[in-house]
Amino acid sequence: MLDFLNPIKGFGVTFRQMFRKVDTVQYPEEKKPTAPRYHGRHQLNRWPDGLEKCIGCELCAWACPADAIYVEGADNTEQERYSPGERYGRVYQINYLRCILCGLCVEACPTRALTMTNDYELADDSREALIWTKEQLVAPLQPGMEAPPHPMRLGETERDYYLLGSSGIAGASQPSDQDQAGRADE
Numbered sequence: 001m002l003d004f005l006n007p008i009k010g011f012g013v014t015f016r017q018m019f020r021k022v023d024t025v026q027y028p029e030e031k032k033p034t035a036p037r038y039h040g041r042h043q044l045n046r047w048p049d050g051l052e053k054c055i056g057c058e059l060c061a062w063a064c065p066a067d068a069i070y071v072e073g074a075d076n077t078e079q080e081r082y083s084p085g086e087r088y089g090r091v092y093q094i095n096y097l098r099c100i101l102c103g104l105c106v107e108a109c110p111t112r113a114l115t116m117t118n119d120y121e122l123a124d125d126s127r128e129a130l131i132w133t134k135e136q137l138v139a140p141l142q143p144g145m146e147a148p149p150h151p152m153r154l155g156e157t158e159r160d161y162y163l164l165g166s167s168g169i170a171g172a173s174q175p176s177d178q179d180q181a182g183r184a185d186e
């Protein structure tokens with residue numbers, strides 16, 4: 001019935017669209033903010049005195065369905081301490097050629113060392129550059145933090161460090177816990 005009107009209806013749709021707001025984003029000049037819980041690249045967080053939260057336990061690597069994480073743990077010593085516990089992550093790599101940004105590694109991490117930021121600009125033209133190292137993934141030092149290795153500044157025992165120091169009751173400095181920045185998994 002009245003089939004000859006169909007082309008006119010079709011052109012009508014096109015004509016209407018010409019006056020609507022454009023949704024195209026002029027990336028990379030213009031960047032649209034992601035959703036707050038967007039799963040972007042990972043971050044290895046620090047305690048408020050700058051020591052690393054990663055204990056080199058490899059649970060994230062075991063949880064990863066894409067086999068994208070490689071971890072080698074090592075023992076802390078009193079002369080060379082990188083984290084408040086017995087062990088730290090000496091080698092930490094994430095292969096972004098494999099990673100599907102699912103977040104299962106974050107769920108597996110027992111110390112909240114590993115979280116995800118909103119950063120999505122991960123493209124590169126070399127395979128080597130897409131294997132991110134610990135130095136690239138570890139969170140930057142915030143004011144009041146000290147680059148490891150150094151002794152536990154928030155308490156001498158683990159109980160004091162975790163319960164009192166990390167909640168700001170003891171310890172020399174109390175900068176903001178930077179792992180909140182850009183965190184997408186809470």
Ligand code: SF4
Binds near residue numbers: 064066100104105
């Ligand atoms: S986000 Fe998923 S795929 Fe990527 S490293 Fe973590 S567990 Fe593996």
Ligand code: SF4
Binds near residue numbers: 058059071113
């Ligand atoms: S990031 Fe978390 S789960 Fe992975 S090795 Fe470090 S402490 Fe263990």
